[in-house]
Amino acid sequence: MAIRLEPRGEVSQGMIYGSPLVAVAATLVSGLVLFAILGVSPLDALFTFFISPVSSLDGWTELFVKATPLVLIAVGLSFGFQANVWNIGAEGQLTIGALAGGGLALLFFEAESVLLLPAMMIAGILGGMAWAAIPAFLKTKYNTNEILTSLMLVYVGLLVLSWLIHGPWKSPDGMNFPESRLFHDQATLPVFVSETRLHIGWLIALAVVLTSWIVMARHIIGFQVKVIGMAPMAARFAGFNENKVIWIALMISGGLAGFAGMIEVSGPIGKIQPMISPGYGFTAIIVAFLGRLHPVGVLFAGMLMALTYLGGDAAQIELNLPNAVTGVFQGMLLFYLLASDVLVKYQIRLGPSAPIVFKAGPSK
Amino acid sequence: MNKSSLIGIGLAVVLIIALLSSVGQGPSEKAKDDGKLSVGFVYVGPIGDHGWTYEHNEGRLAIEKALGEKVKTTYVEKVPYGPDSERVIGKLASSGTDLIFTTSFGYMDPTIKVAKKYPNVKFEHATGYKRSDNTATYSGRFYEGRHVAGLIAGKMTKTNTIGYVASFPIPEVIRGINATILAARSVNPDVKIKVIWVSSWFDPGKEADAAKALIDQGADVLFQHTDSPAPVQVAEKRGIWALGQASDMRQFGPKAHLTAIIDDWAPYYVARTKAVMNKTWTSGDTWGGFKSGMVRMAPYNKAIPADVVALAEKARKGIIDGSVHAFQGPIKDQAGKVVVKAGERASDKMLLGMNFYVEGVDGSIPK
Numbered sequence: 042m043a044i045r046l047e048p049r050g051e052v053s054q055g056m057i058y059g060s061p062l063v064a065v066a067a068t069l070v071s072g073l074v075l076f077a078i079l080g081v082s083p084l085d086a087l088f089t090f091f092i093s094p095v096s097s098l099d100g101w102t103e104l105f106v107k108a109t110p111l112v113l114i115a116v117g118l119s120f121g122f123q124a125n126v127w128n129i130g131a132e133g134q135l136t137i138g139a140l141a142g143g144g145l146a147l148l149f150f151e152a153e154s155v156l157l158l159p160a161m162m163i164a165g166i167l168g169g170m171a172w173a174a175i176p177a178f179l180k181t182k183y184n185t186n187e188i189l190t191s192l193m194l195v196y197v198g199l200l201v202l203s204w205l206i207h208g209p210w211k212s213p214d215g216m217n218f219p220e221s222r223l224f225h226d227q228a229t230l231p232v233f234v235s236e237t238r239l240h241i242g243w244l245i246a247l248a249v250v251l252t253s254w255i256v257m258a259r260h261i262i263g264f265q266v267k268v269i270g271m272a273p274m275a276a277r278f279a280g281f282n283e284n285k286v287i288w289i290a291l292m293i294s295g296g297l298a299g300f301a302g303m304i305e306v307s308g309p310i311g312k313i314q315p316m317i318s319p320g321y322g323f324t325a326i327i328v329a330f331l332g333r334l335h336p337v338g339v340l341f342a343g344m345l346m347a348l349t350y351l352g353g354d355a356a357q358i359e360l361n362l363p364n365a366v367t368g369v370f371q372g373m374l375l376f377y378l379l380a381s382d383v384l385v386k387y388q389i390r391l392g393p394s395a396p397i398v399f400k401a402g403p404s405k
Numbered sequence: 406m407n408k409s410s411l412i413g414i415g416l417a418v419v420l421i422i423a424l425l426s427s428v429g430q431g432p433s434e435k436a437k438d439d440g441k442l443s444v445g446f447v448y449v450g451p452i453g454d455h456g457w458t459y460e461h462n463e464g465r466l467a468i469e470k471a472l473g474e475k476v477k478t479t480y481v482e483k484v485p486y487g488p489d490s491e492r493v494i495g496k497l498a499s500s501g502t503d504l505i506f507t508t509s510f511g512y513m514d515p516t517i518k519v520a521k522k523y524p525n526v527k528f529e530h531a532t533g534y535k536r537s538d539n540t541a542t543y544s545g546r547f548y549e550g551r552h553v554a555g556l557i558a559g560k561m562t563k564t565n566t567i568g569y570v571a572s573f574p575i576p577e578v579i580r581g582i583n584a585t586i587l588a589a590r591s592v593n594p595d596v597k598i599k600v601i602w603v604s605s606w607f608d609p610g611k612e613a614d615a616a617k618a619l620i621d622q623g624a625d626v627l628f629q630h631t632d633s634p635a636p637v638q639v640a641e642k643r644g645i646w647a648l649g650q651a652s653d654m655r656q657f658g659p660k661a662h663l664t665a666i667i668d669d670w671a672p673y674y675v676a677r678t679k680a681v682m683n684k685t686w687t688s689g690d691t692w693g694g695f696k697s698g699m700v701r702m703a704p705y706n707k708a709i710p711a712d713v714v715a716l717a718e719k720a721r722k723g724i725i726d727g728s729v730h731a732f733q734g735p736i737k738d739q740a741g742k743v744v745v746k747a748g749e750r751a752s753d754k755m756l757l758g759m760n761f762y763v764e765g766v767d768g769s770i771p772k
Contacts, residue, residue, distance in 0.1 A: 099499065103492050203604060207574075207771050216534065217760050217770075218510065218575045219604075236522075238491070309488030311514070315604065319485045354493050357481045358500060364451065364482045 046387040056385045061331055061338070064377035065345070071373050081360050089359050090370070094351035102239035104347050106309055109242045110135070110301040110318065112343035114325035116246075116253050117297030119334035121290035123257075124266040125273070128291055130176065130191030131298040132322025133198035134169040138299020140202060141168025143306040143313045146228035147210055147221055157227045161303055169299015170292050172198060177291040181284040187291070195322070206313055221313040230308040242304035247340075249297065254336040262289060298322060327375050346371070439477070442504070442682055444468060445497040446480035447490065449509035450607040456632030456651040457606065457668070458482065461508045461531075463652075464670030471675045475682065486511035491518060498523040504681045506674070507531065509606070510575065516540060527686050529677060532577060534757070536688055543673060544577075546694030548584035548756070549724050550666030551628075552731035553702055553717045554648045555588025557663055558626040559596050560713045561646055562589075568619025569600045570612055570629040570636050574770050576759040578630045584731045585628055586765040592716070599624060599767045609635040620645060626663075637662055653703040664717075665703035672698050692753070696725045732756065737764045 069087065076086035094100045114131045121128045128134075142165030149157055175194060179185035203219070212222040230240035257263035269276040269286050277283060301321065306313055328346050332338030353367025446465050450458035465478050479502070481493050490512050497505050498519055504527045507516045513533035520528045520540045528540040536542055558567050567589060571578050582600060589596040599622055601615040612631045616639035619627060627647040629636040634657035640647035641658030649655070649665025673693065680686040693699030702721060705714050723729030732751035738744050739762050745751050762770060 099495075103495075106488065107492070216576055216758065217579075219573060223514065238488075305488070309491065314486060314511070316486055319487075319489060350489070351492075354481055354496055358445070358479050358497060361479060 043391070045390045046383065047390050049386060049388050052386055058333060058338075060381040060385050061333065061342070061378060063381045064331075064374060067377040067381070068370065068373045071377075072370065075366075075369065079362060079366075081362065086356065086360060086362070089355050090352035090366075091348060093359070094348060094355050098234070099237060100351070102234050102237035104344060104351060105243040106238050106240070107347035107350055108343040109240075109246045109308075110305055110321045111325050111328050111346055112246045112340055113242075113249060113301040113304070114294075114298045114322060115328035115332060115339045115343055116249055116336050117294035118325055119329040119332065119336070119339055120253065120257075120266065121294045122329060123270045123334050124286050124290045125270045126180075126287050126290040126294075127188045128173065128176070128191050128294045129188050129326070130173070130193075130195045130198075130322070131294060131325055132318060132320065133191070133195035134172045134295040134298035135302035135305075135318050135322050136195075136198040136202050137172040137302070138165040138169035138296075139302030139306045139313065139317045140205060141165055141171075141299065142303030143221065143224070144205075144210070146224045146307065147313070149228075150222065150225065152225075153227055155227070158230070158307070161228060161307055162300065165303025166296040166300045169295040169297070169302065171295075172299065173291040173295020177288050177295075180291075181287055187287075202313070202317065203315065206315060210313060212312075219315055223312045224307060228307060229311060230304065238309055240304075240308040242308050245300075245304070250336045250340045257336065262286075266290065298325075324371075327371070331374070331378055345374075349374070441477040442472075442475060442678065443502045444476055444478045444678055445502040445505045446478070447484050447493055447497070447505070447507045447509075447512060448480060448482040449484065449486075449511070450632055451482050452480070454607050454632045455634050455654060455657070458508070458632065460652050460668045461506070461670055464674040465506075467671035468674050468678050472678060472682075476678060484512075487515075491515035494519045494528075495522070498526045502526060504529070504678060504686075510577075527681055536690065538688055541677075541686075541688045541690065543691040543693070545668050545699040546692055547577075547666055547668065547700055548580045548731050549694040549721075550700045550702060551581045551584040552588045552724065552729075553721050554628070554664060554666060555585035556592055556720055557705075557709060557713055557717050558585065558628070558646070558648065559589030559591070559593040560716070561663065561709065562593070562596060562626045564623045564625045565593065565595045565597060566623045566625065567596060567598045568616065568622070568624025568627045569598050570615045570619065570627065570631055571600050571602050572606050572631050573604065574602060574760075576757060579762065579770065580756055580759045581628075581630055582766060583759065583763045587731065587736065587763060588720075590765050597765055597767055602771055603631060605631065607632045609633040612636050613639050616640065617643075627661075634658075649703060655703065660706075660708075662703075663706045663709060667701040667703055669699055669701050694724065695721060738762065739764060739766065739769075 072087060073083040076083040095104055118128060118131060142161040145161045145164045172194060176187040176190040179190050180187045206219045206221060210221045212220060230242055232240050265281045265286055269281060269283060302317060305317055324346060328339060328342045332342035349367055349370045356362040356366050357364060448458040448461060452458055452462040465480060468476055469478055484490050484493050494507060494515055506529045508531045510532045513530055513535050516528050516530045517535050517537055517540060520537050524539055530540060530542050532544045533542050569582055586598045599619055601619055603611040603615050605611060612633050613635040616627055616636040620643050625645045627636050627640045629650045632651060634654045637647045637649055637654045637658040640661040646663050647658055647661040648663055651668050653665050653667060655662045720729050730750045734745035734749040735743055735747040736745040
């Protein structure tokens with residue numbers, strides 16, 4: 042007897058938004074089993090992993106610090122993903138944005154101007170956009186696959202970073218270690234909860250979430266993006282300019298990724314170093330899908346993903362669990378999300394395929 | 406307003422309530438009531454790297470063994486440089502840890518920042534140069550081990566080419582390269598060193614690629630200043646010699662492994678933990694070598710001729726009693742300029758800031 046997946050005729054709207062919650066629940070249950078196998082009390086472990094990191098103001102601020110780049114990038118990516126523009130290279134755009142913004146901080150190292158920080162932000166956005174412009178140009182002009190070009194440019198971006206910090210931007214008093222000088226206060230994002238590391242980047246991320254929510258729901262661009270994603274033929278028929286949407290999607294996702302990079306170097310890092318991001322550009326892809334490509338969903342997904350990192354720290358410190366537990370949790374989350382998505386859209390059938398039933402009436 | 410936006414608003418409200426309620430409770434860090442001294446470690450690699458982090462973890466276990474019920478140790482592994490390290494160090498400090506060892510150069514600024522916030526916690530940062538009232542620094546004189554290893558390599562090489570898999574061009578690593586070539590040339594003036602930089606402390610794939618490239622360029626003795634045993638494994642496969650880094654890597658290349666320069670943190674870690682217990686801990690800088698036992702040599706390979714072993718042992722004992730120094734003048738740089746005069750030794754200051762190659766190293770330091 043064969044097991045087959047058949048598309049469900051009617052996909053429940055509620056379940057599309059419900060499946061991330063199902064995935065989280067399934068992850069928690071599997072977590073219980075995992076912790077039991079590792080020999081720690083499962084409930085204690087879940088508490089340590091998911092509750093203790095955010096049981097203090099300090100914990101919440103750390104969560105927001107970690108979530109800021111993830112949310113910023115994922116909001117941008119969801120924009121493109123909805124239009125079937127697959128920007129996989131956010132990590133590279135983040136790197137170039139960090140270099141553009143941070144480079145300004147090094148160039149005007151002694152500057153005492155309040156304009157420095159806004160200028161760095163603009164430079165960061167432009168840097169990310171410039172890096173995303175390459176796949177956009179190749180896609181619209183030569184129909185090159187943007188998945189490949191954007192991904193390959195990640196490695197080019199990292200090499201540019203490596204060259205700059207091993208060479209011209211290396212700190213003069215850093216004992217030859219490949220990193221730049223620490224930025225001055227004027228080039229550092231202000232912290233808005235004193236005694237913590239929570240910088241204004243988080244507020245900007247919230248503003249970006251709100252703005253893109255409005256754009257997607259109300260603006261003609263949001264409508265075009267959705268139509269091109271769901272029905273490219275119809276969009277072409279309606280006279281939408283597909284190239285324009287490709288450019289807009291890549292500029293928004295590239296710009297936001299570059300902005301996230303600038304925020305990281307100017308916020309919690311405070312300098313340019315060999316590793317600016319521990320893979321935020323790639324993790325944000327998971328965040329975007331976990332958040333259903335919806336800005337508000339992305340906000341919560343980003344916080345959840347950030348929580349798994351914080352929980353991993355806590356699990357190591359308090360329960361002596363290995364670092365790999367973090368990766369296992371993130372993997373389970375994605376796995377269950379994909380699995381529940383499949384089950385929302387398809388049903389499992391045993392036995393030979395059912396006869397095709399022709400229904401009368403307008404097709405879906 | 407559509408359904409999804411309602412869901413969004415609902416979740417936002419729940420989040421805000423959760424935030425406010427948790428703030429009301431204030432920090433809920435577990436109070437320390439067990440009377441044990443808590444010691445925390447931050448590692449750059451996985452504890453199973455069989456190199457740098459592995460040895461630091463051995464040091465942690467030594468604390469538990471020596472002080473038993475009086476201490477509690479904990480660690481966080483694979484902590485990336487940057488914001489994550491500051492969060493992890495801060496988390497250790499805020500959860501009642503009394504003494505925190507941050508065991509990689511890149512944790513320097515984050516350690517100093519967190520130390521400022523927690524004046525009652527003691528911090529120990531490995532291989533850095535920034536200190537504060539509650540932040541001490543420590544490192545090993547690994548170059549002493551490189552001297553002994555360099556003597557052996559100089560005697561064992563047939564192609565007169567030593568390959569060196571290096572991480573970052575910081576003084577620590579350049580010092581090791583220089584110590585190696587100076588020792589090797591003292592017994593075999595024709596020896597050259599070729600260096601490949603992999604820009605990572607732990608990347609088995611890159612380390613293995615670098616090792617293969619060096620062998621293809623004629624190297625028949627392989628040194629490494631990276632933390633995985635990959636270069637030793639490559640050497641074993643290709644039938645050449647290798648020297649282990651940080652820990653005894655014999656098991657990864659029983660035939661190839663000549664010896665290894667072992668970082669032994671255990672005596673220092675136990676002593677510093679006791680100092681915190683006895684309230685005698687003070688900040689400062691410790692740079693220990695053979696004499697203090699922070700650097701040791703792994704057992705010598707049986708294939709090394711007895712006279713070479715004798716030579717190596719004589720140098721090791723000489724370093725301990727002070728009659729031998731790895732940087733004994735005259736030393737010339739690559740351009741042939743004398744940097745340490747005959748009869749003199751390089752000062753610690755010169756060693757700590759070393760940013761030039763001595764004669765005999767191929768290529769130039771990445772700028």
